[in-house]
Amino acid sequence: MDLTLTASQLLRWRLAIFAIFLSSGLSVATWAARVPEIKDAVSVDRAELGLMLLAGGIASIVGLSLSSVVLARFGARRGMMGAIAVFASGLAVIGIGADTLHSAPVVVVGLMLWGFGNGAVDVMMNVEGAAIENTTGKTLLPLFHAFFSFGTVLGAGIGILAIAWGMPPITHLAATAVLIVAIGVVSVLNVPRREAAMDPEAGEERGTWRERLALAMSAWREPRTYALGVVMLGMAFAEGGANDWLALGVVEGHGESAALGAAGLAVFSVSMTLVRMFGGPLVDRFGRVAVLRVLSVLAAAGLLLFIYAPNVPLVFAGAALWGAGVSLGFPLGMSAAADDPARAAARVSAAATIGYVAFLAGPPLLGLISEHIGLLNTLLILVVLIVASGLASPAARPLKGSGVGAGGVRAH
Structure with a gap:
């Protein structure tokens, strides 16, 4: 399936991937802005907090490593949407664990969901960004990564306002999770189906699962x-x-x-x-x-x-x-x-x-x-x-x- 895109379709594809990069950065800064309150809410010291954050980091690496397997199974469009939903749900679980349950293990589960989803989507959004580069003939991934940075700045700014207004972490994190899922849905709808991303049109031959997995690990x-x-x-x-x-x-x-x-x-x-x-x-x-x-x-x-x-x-x-x-x-x-x-x-x-x-x-x-x-x-x-x-x-x-x-x- 060869792509022939109109100027409008290409623009929507670019804007969609910009938005996904931004939402990934937004998710990072959202929970990071509330770390001191989360630490106090679950009554851990700095060493224990470090181990909790390490669990999220390890989950990120697992998500990165398995992203090609996810692509082989679901394709880029469904894979990205699923990963976005996972890391957004992780934000909500972090808020529930801190504010409602005051449970460090629940917060760790949230961090692991966030880490796995963000790690997986990181690869897929970069693959899409590189595909846009190849379509336009211009180097754009540095600019896509700048939008990740913009997302962290936006998240930090929203975090400052949320804390100043006395918004509890669960409300802040859950609202951001809903926003991120909404961004993901709109964005993925504007990402074209591509054979290279293993998500051709329904009914087209995709090859066997074994063939796609072998390609993913090659x-x-x-x-x-x-x-x-x-x-x-x-x-x-x-x-x-x-x-x-x-x-x-x-x-x-x-x-x-x-x-x-x-x-x-x-x-x-x-x-x-x-x-x-x-x-x-x-x-x-x-x-x-x-x-x-x-x-x-x-x-x-x-x-x-x-x-x-x-x-x-x-x-x-x-x-x-x-x-x-x-x-x-x-x-x-x-x-x-x-x-x-x-x-x-x-x-x-x-x-x-x-x-x-x-x-x-x-x-x-x-x-x-x-x-x-x-x-x-x-x-x-x-x-x-x-x-x-x-x-x-x-x-x-x-x-x-x-x-x-x-x-x-x-x-x-």
Whole structure:
């Protein structure tokens, strides 16, 4: 089934995937904004809370790993809607567990539902975003990932208002869950059916379950998958490390105030989001590999400046370079994994699993190491991983027949 879309259909498809990225980010910030109240409601300490959050992280990795199996069984449209419903229901369960039952195990169940659904939809929405890239011939995944960031900002803002108005977590989380499901229904209705996404029109031959499952798992036997995994691992490790340790590095490493620590993290986040918003045309002009190499140099230089800067302005400059440098590693890795539409789901799932394991497991590991060698010295590990990511960047070179990421396009 070959796609021939009108301009209106293509626009609706793009807007639908933008909305799904945004709703995923919205879900993250919604429960994160209420974590202090949830912690108090279920009477756990910080260590126990950390284990609860770890359960959600592990469920995310399981969702990522099984997303290609979900696609093989249900197709992208039903798979995305199901995953959205699962992570939205997870939000509601978190609220019930905290507010109504005051039960840490119920909150953990909610976190696991949220994590599994969000992990699964992450792969599927990236596969759809890459398909839009191939249809338009333009690099768009960085912009899609910027909409995820917009969703987190929106969720944080709504969270601030909900807390200021005295809205209990169950009301806030349940209302957001309903909103996310509504966004999902409208969005999925505007996603075209595609053979490559295993959801052709009713009555068309889809192949046997065994054939579709074999295709879904095939990426783990390809060396390019692991090379792209290195690209994404280094950048995801550095991004996750910043989220967890940058502010503390400003405070404990450089002896500055907590307010300046928060400001440093804001500089990193704004820099990363801006490059994601406007990075697509750079990739179309210069190519994935060249952009990834330059950004790995920027990220490594920014980290070294952050670690060794003698004053606050240079610390902030380092944070800005760090954020800009890591901004496109993950989306461009996803884009490269999806170069061949027929194998996009399997390859994106495999490469994303490698990257997300680093994103989720890396920062706690840095914390353990920092107890022995100091936080700023520990961040040097990120420099090494970023260099490895840059060296592996040739793996992101577009496959033969792909119309995205090779460079040479002068206008976006």
